[in-house]
Amino acid sequence: MKAILLLLIVINTSDAFLHFSKNKTQVTTDHRILANVKIYSNLAEIIQPLGKLPLEFSEDDWRDIRPDSLTLVGSNVTVTQQTITEKKQSLNNAHVFVRAPSSSNTETKFVKATLVDEKRNLVKLIDKDVSKEPIYFTASSDHIVYESDPPQSKYYVNFTFDTSDAVYVSYLRSNLNWKTRYQLNLFDESKSAVLISMADIRNDGQSRVDIEHAELLGGDINLQIQSNSYWKSGSSMHEAAAFDNSAGIHVASRKSFVPSIGQGEEVAGLYVFTVSTPFSVEGKTNYLLPMFRPRATVERFALISKYFSTAGASNGKAQRSYRLSADRFLSKGNCIIREYDRLVGETSLPNLAAKNPHDFAIGEDADVVYKENVTLISAQALTSVSSSYHGTHGQTKSTYNVNLYIKSYKNRPFKLEYQQHVHASAVKLIEPRTNFTLENSAVKYKTTLAANEEKVLSYKLEVVN
Known part of the structure; x- marks a missing residue:
């Protein structure tokens, strides 16, 4: 399922900012005014006080709306009938x-x-x-x-319903969305890693939205919408960025203060982040707000990760790899990585629980090479095994000797990890297995290589297929 995020806002396109109140609900025919909006990573749910029926939508608005999502919501409302009609003034005559x-x-x-x-x-x-x-x-x-601008289609939505309480109309549209961006800054091993997280809110509509209260939710929700709107970039797009001043980034906001996002709280398997103050997003704009600044630990290492093959000799280079762990939940998002103030790559982070380490690689390390040679020592046919799916079939137990050569061309020491993934019915390391371990059918080895060091390693492997 798609991992998506949610933003709850109140919209108003007039100059005077309207405050949403449970005690005073304003009914309006403008679907962009006083709207309670839940924004996900690919669409938004609009919740408005129900006005005069039928509801009228322009062709431009309707283009972004998912028709089957239109419904009435409330604590005590029963919809008995609903119609959606397209009408356009005739040009005949x-x-x-x-x-x-x-x-x-x-x-x-x-x-x-x-x-x-x-x-x-x-x-x-x-x-x-x-x-x-x-x-x-x-x-x-x-x-x-x-002689004049031809009329466009208009769409009318009508309901019959029973209720004794306040009623709201709800529907999905695609011109509002948001996602998370990260920047990971790494320095000397003696200095802590700096992980900056930002909420990137996109207003793909033509009008400015005024956001009074916001809640950002990170988690795994599955909503889909068919729309011509999409995430745009290029010269036609401008960004309004708001970060903390310590990061040295220009603050562009209609308010004289920068909104901040509070600590996340877990709710029903999702994480909620509250925005403390109102803010605005102009039309066709990406607006970036600083989220929390987690305490992150990052372990850097070279990784040799491969799948076991009986073909004989193989060779390759290690991967520049990282092991990231944070003290709080991280929502899914793209992460740009800097080391010593230089861009070194980027990766996509999944939803990560607090203190749950995540490994990722961003490219080859040309200074670390390996050569591996696999030799078959023996093979023994085992008793036939009966399977309800595949019938009776035979298995073979094979023993291999694996010789591994690793060479570093770096002028400094570094950590190295080796992983050999084996697909088989059963896998076993045979003694002696100096410093090698077997975890979930993967042979693993960890070490620290000195500058320009080379290592020759070997182990025996028993595989049943």
Whole structure:
């Protein structure tokens, strides 16, 4: 399932900021005013006090709405009927200008006409060069010129329901979303790692939104919407960034103060982060707010990770790897990694529980190479095994000798880890197995290599297939 995040906000597109109150609920036909909005990573749930029925949506608004999500919510409401209708003012019998049939490739003439059937673009006109009587023909849509802006479709949603309490309308739309961004800064081993987390809120609409109260939820929720809206980037997009001043980043906010996000609290398997103060996001804007600053520990090491093969010799390079652990929950998001003030790569972090270590690699380390040679020592056929799925089949127990050569070209010591993943019915390390361990069908080895050091290692492996 998709891991997504949620943001609860109150929207108002007017200059005067409206405050949402349980004691005073304003009913409005503008679906962007005084709206309680829960924003996820790919869409938003809009919750508004129910106004006059039927509800009217413009074609631009409807383009971002998931129709089957429209419903009424409340503590005591029962919907007995619901209709969704598309309507557009007819242009039939409207006066237009159309390219005359007598026009040539060198001379284009437009004459006044009457649009008889807008679906077929059937027009009626008098072209003296063709006939003194009215003529009818179907014109190409790009040959018709209107005297005013043609009306667009509008969508009407109506309900019949029973209730004795306040009623709200709820629906999903795709022009609001948010995600988490991380920056991981690493220095000398003696200095603590710095993990910066930010909430990246995207307003993909045309109008500014004023956010009075916000709750960000990190966790695993599955919602889908079909829409033409998507996460955009490039010259047409501008960002409003708000970080703490200690990070040296410009603060761009309508308010004179920067909103802050509180510590996360676990609720029903999700984590809730509360935004302390109101803020605004302009249309077509990404607005970044600083989240918590977790205490993070990062272990750097070179990793040789491979899958066991009986083909004989193999070789390769180690991976530049990291083991990250934080003192609190980390929501899913992209992470850019810096070491000694230099960009070294990026990775996608999953949802991580507090103190749960996460390993990731960001590329090859050309200074650490290995060569491995696998030799078959013996093979023994075992008694046939009966399986309800595959019938009776035989198994073979094979013993291999694995010789491993590791060479460092670095001028400093570093940590190295080796992992050999074995797919088999049973795996066993045979003594002696100096410093090698077997964990979940993976042979593992950890060491610290000195500058320019090389190691020659070997172990025996018993595999049943």
